[in-house]
Amino acid sequence: MKPKTFQPPRWAERLIGRIAASHLQEEILGDLFELFQKRNRRFGLFAAQLFYMLDIVLLIHPRLWRRAPEKVKPSLYPANSSTPNPIAMLNNYIKVAFRKLNRHKSYTVINTVSLTMGIACAVLIFSLVKYHLSFEDFHTGKDRIFRIYSELHGEKIAYNTGVPNPMGQAFRSEYAVAETVGRIAFLPKRVVSLPSNNRFEEDIAFADPEFFSIFNFPLIEGSASHALQGQNAALITEQLARKYFGHSDAVGQTLRIDDSLMLQVTGVLADLPDNTDFRSQIFVPFGNLQRHSPWMVEKDWWMSVNKEMQCFVRLKPGISAASVNTTVLPAISNTHYDKEASKYFRFKLQPLADVHFNMELRGKTDKKNLYTFAWIGFFLVLTACVNFVNLATAQAVARSREIGVRKALGSQRGALFWQFMTETAVIATAALVVAVALAYLSVPVVNQLFEINLSINPFNDTYLLAFLGSLLVVVVFCSGAYPGLILARFQPVVALKGKLTQSSPHGFSLRKGLVVGQFAISQLLIIGTLVMAHQLRYSQQANLGFEKNAVVIVPVPDNQTSKISALKSELNRLSGIENVTFFDTPPASDAIGRSNIQFDTRPEHEQFMISIKAVDNQYVPMFKIPLLAGRNLNPSDTIREYLLNETAIKALGLKTMDDAIGKAATINGRRGTVVGVVKDFHFRSLRTAIEPLCMTTRGEAYGSCGLKINLSDMSSTIARLQTEWAKIYPSSIFTYRFMDEDVERLYKLDNVLLRLIQAFAAVAIFVGCLGLYGLVSFMATQKAKEIGVRKVLGAKTSDVLWLFGKEFLQLLLIAFLLASPLGWWFTNNWLRDFAYHIEPGPGIFVLAIMITMFVAFFTVGFRSIRASLANPIKTLRSE
Amino acid sequence: MKGTQLGEFEEVVLLTVAMLHDNAYSVGVLEVLDEHLGRPVSLGVVHRTLQRLEEKKLVVSRFGEASAERGGRSKRLFTVTYEGELALREARRIRNQLWAGISETAFGH
DSSP states (O other), rough: OOOGGOOHHHHHHHHHHHSSSSHHHHHHHHHHHOOOOOOOOHHHHHHHHHHHHHHHHHSHHHHHHHOOOGGGGGSSGGGGGSSOOOHHHEEEEEEEHHHHHHSHHHHHHHHHHHHHHHHHHHHHHHHHHHHHHHTTTTTTTGGGEEEEEEEEEESSSEESSOOOOOOTHHHHHOOSOOEEEEEEEEEEEEEETTTSSSSSEEEEEEETTHHHHHHOOOOOSSSSSSTSSSSTTEEHHHHHHHHHHHTTTOOOOOEEEETTTTEEEEEOOOOOTTTOOOOOOEEEEEGGGGHOOHHHHGGOOTTTTTEEEEEEEEEEOOOHHHHIIIIIIIHHHHHSSSSHHHHEEEEEEEHHHHHTTTTGGTTSSSSHHHHHHHHHHHHHHHHHHHHHHHHHHHHHHHHHHHHHHHHTTOOHHHHHHHHHHHHHHHHHHHHHHHHHHHHHHHHHHHHHHHOOOOOOOOTTHHHHHHHHHHHHHHHHHHHHHHHHHHHHOOHHHHHHTOOOTTTOHHHHHHHHHHHHHHHHEEEEEHHHHHHHHHHHHHHHHHHOOOOOTTTTEOOOOOHHHHHHHHHHHHHHOOTTTTEEEEEEOOSSSSSOOEEEEEEETOOOOOSEEEEEEETOOOOOOOOTTOOOEEOOOOSSSSSEEEEEHHHHHHHHSSSSGTTTTTTEEEEEEEEEEEEEEOOOOOOOOTTTTTOEHHHOOGGGGOOEEEEEEEEEHHHHHHHHHHHHHHHHHHTTTOOOOHHHHHHHHHHHHHHHHHHHHHHHHHHHHHHHHHHHHHHHHHHHTTTTHHHHHHHHHHHHHHHHHHHHHHHHHHHHHHHHHHHHHHHHHHHHHHHTTTTOOOOOOHHHHHHHHHHHHHHHHHHHHHHHHHHHSSSSSHHOOOO | OOOGOHHHHHHHHHHHHHHGGGGGHHHHHHHHHHHHHOOOOOOOHHHHHHHHHHHTTTTEEEEEEEHHHGGGEEEEEEEOHHHHHHHHHHHHHHHHHHHHSGGGGGGGO
């Protein structure tokens, strides 16, 4: 017999050799061989081969390649003591962690401080974002609550939070899609007088009783069903009740609003929660609007949209907003307007959740900003973790002896890893506690900046608690896992000999990458800060096209013509006042009405909307708005003449400005003559492009009075102004503000953003520097000998400094290459919102890299100078 | 302890190891089982069962001598441990008890 025929297939043997665990191979191959021989004898070669393969297939099972269990090997120790129980070891881990942290104080401090800063910012940002996202989320069935808003389709679409006054009634009675419809009109800053003759300025809301069945503003006194039923009923909040009436019962007391309404308090509302945008504390039946501000409800007018005249609806369950948007609301437009106007007036539903965020509909917060903050928070935590990883991996080498000893004494990888994680957890927990305290302390500052009512209390806020818990876990793992693995991987022999160096190519490049990332984050924030600061300075100092200095604005509570002219003549007699003008809105104001225009003999309305300012004849001279053609308005109290701006002339398609002079124009239904053209000025914020504008005399719309005052004797002038004013408006409260503050307010939110981003950039740089400092100090100790040798061989201090500097310079430049395109992209996105904006030039980027370079070199230099000045004898002798 | 629980097949394999006494190795066990159970048993199943029994410390193993029949490879020989014996006796005791509790008429169909 030739032995060859008895050989089982070679490939099968090799396959088993490949996949089977080493301690099983001998046995399996032997068994297979033996069976093969036996079967060959009994059934023949072919069957034997077939069985052989079947056996191999049936052998395939995890047990085939599982390694030999440790306990099978003979061990000197009892079998069950060889795997340490990590929980049982925890005590020891914590003890050792505290010893270690105590020993390496600077390491501990740097890590704790940087983690604290990162986490504190993250906690603040989290609370801020959560606060904003929680707006109006306490109303039952909030998914079915919507606000009807208007889309005015002119040349461009304009959005308006308000609806024509009859909209609520039409929606309620003509269609059966809504469960409840509540109209509400907000009138800011009305004077409320008490029987005790105390007067206060309050925001008043005129609301349908249904308003309270749509929203959850519970009554704590009075009956909910009749709350706003009577003509003279009023609801006030508990807070106001206390302010007005102290401890005595508020229900039944009388209030007077301005001079027109006498009301009786019929109920007290629970205080408004912080997370609602409804801030009026006095609610009055909607019907009273007719008596208080008839101009708002003028003859059921479908043709005017006032942003304060709003309408909320709660849809019936099962009715989708989309279907209402596509059927019901267009149908309302079509029935109540003629063909032309129904194209112009379109209405849509805005979900309640969107009310706080939609900036086009006067939302309070841009979601974009929240996202920016969330990203910044993420990056700050990341930088802190990066610090930790950097320092810890650098430290790992210094700890090699300890690891070596531990390994030689039988410590396993898992145990070493968890020991290091415990250390990280101790630091992170300490940082977290301090960070929460820090965030808690800085809440008042943030509240003041944003004018919000945020609070941080992890003990009654489960979301925050959950966030803190997960943040802790994430931070511990992000910062502890990698250095822990590095530590646990050390070969005990190498580690004990002290032959580990930090130049293991892999670890070092990772560390470099992390430093680059940190630099990039800092630079990104610096670029952002610089661009924002430039833009805001540009906005506030740009030539807005009018004079805003030394102008005081005083509201006029009642625009009866007789009172205004009385006030005017009184004020003109005051010595410190150089000029007086009456108008509805100051030159820069986002609150401005718009209307259609019909020009000259053209048959149709123009395609664009024109903004309207009601001003008297002193407005143009006082704000020094240049007149380019024609003349200023003549004194009048009714609409007779119009002034247009340059953009309006262009929009009308006229060749020269003089073409407009003397022509008739019908704006908002009132006919007048165009008498002059003014130079374009920024009558809204710089975010918006200059649009067509007309100015006209219209006494009934004047709501403010502008006074050019002599700054040398300002306080006494204002005091006298107040006495004169109070004589004419005895029942109102005198307030005044400066024009330039007014302009600033347009950019208030941006200023707040700038301040915050500056603060975050500072934190990022600080944290980055801490890490850098730690890294350099570590390098300095590592390279002490090298520096000693170099110095002995004649290197100068500057050479040694360069040794440190060149490395970081390289990393910094790489980081800059990453950060600058990103920064350019982000800032361009932000700047696009401004119709008039700066172009971020190379100067900003150069400045950004200069700042980081300066800070980095200061940090690196500080430590490396010390290293390079060290006496080489000392460093070389120590062993 | 989980390890003392004997599966049915484990019990059969353990009994076979005891029966083969000094020459209990996988192919030997396989052949005996083939014969007694009257159904083909795959090598993989026997291997895994023996490994499991060893992990439960019911058998111990050692390598025997290499033989030409096995292509120059040695056998792994198994011996039942004291724990193994106890487990077998326990299994038998339980069975006997159960059998003793069955009345004559129980199978009266």
